[in-house]
Amino acid sequence: GAVVSQHPSWVICKSxxxxxxxxxxxxxxxxxxxWYRQFPKKSLMLMATSxxxxxxxxxxxxxxxxxxxxxxxxxxxxxxxxxxxxxxxSFYICSAAGFLAGVATGELFFGEGxxxxxx
Amino acid sequence: QKEVxxxxxxxxxxxxxxxxxxxxxSDRGSQSFFWYRQYSGKSPELIMSIYSNGDKEDGRxxxxxxxxxxxxxxxxxxxxxxxxxxYLCAVGGYGGxxxxxxxxxxxxxxxxx
Numbered sequence: 001g002a003v004v005s006q007h008p009s010w011v012i013c014k015s016x017x018x019x020x021x022x023x024x025x026x027x028x029x030x031x032x033x034x035w036y037r038q039f040p041k042k043s044l045m046l047m048a049t050s051x052x053x054x055x056x057x058x059x060x061x062x063x064x065x066x067x068x069x070x071x072x073x074x075x076x077x078x079x080x081x082x083x084x085x086x087x088x089x090s091f092y093i094c095s096a097a098g099f100l101a102g103v104a105t106g107e108l109f110f111g112e113g114x115x116x117x118x119x
Numbered sequence: 120q121k122e123v124x125x126x127x128x129x130x131x132x133x134x135x136x137x138x139x140x141x142x143x144x145s146d147r148g149s150q151s152f153f154w155y156r157q158y159s160g161k162s163p164e165l166i167m168s169i170y171s172n173g174d175k176e177d178g179r180x181x182x183x184x185x186x187x188x189x190x191x192x193x194x195x196x197x198x199x200x201x202x203x204x205x206y207l208c209a210v211g212g213y214g215g216x217x218x219x220x221x222x223x224x225x226x227x228x229x230x231x232x
Contacts, residue, residue, distance in 0.1 A: 113162040
């Protein structure tokens, strides 16, 4: 399967600071990546769809000015949590779609995840 | 609102037994179905994908899909302690709607030695 790498795997920051999380597709080009958030014992929730070269599409209830997404290349998408607060503490996971012969299969391949703790 | 329902568990089975995980979904237009395994503190790992009615087998895993009943299941034969994890059911549209998967809350499986 496709390899998606995420960095950092964990980060602790003070309230009010900004944190950037990187997501890279290592062995393929990903025109679209997806950012999920998972609170403890809760399901994965799609936050936004990151599109290479264009603006991200945010899910309802997700503040686009707080969660800045940049997809500047076919292999890199970044999520910046701006002015982080304790309630933003969560497990953030990026993913990329799988393709077979140029057709999306619908499968998602996930990065390792980034655990954010805001003090 | 599109929903995917799973029993949260925990589902406890003895080593070597068959574990049966179930999932129902609300959107009749769903076309792609996936099972992911998630170990505690880790990101999900794709186990199985299924797109048409019937069974699909891969090693010790068998996925079953019944679109008429809006039901998908995962069977794990000869369960091992290493299978202990949370299993997430995910449902999506056509491949064109890549990534717009709806996840269930997951079923926690515990395999006892």
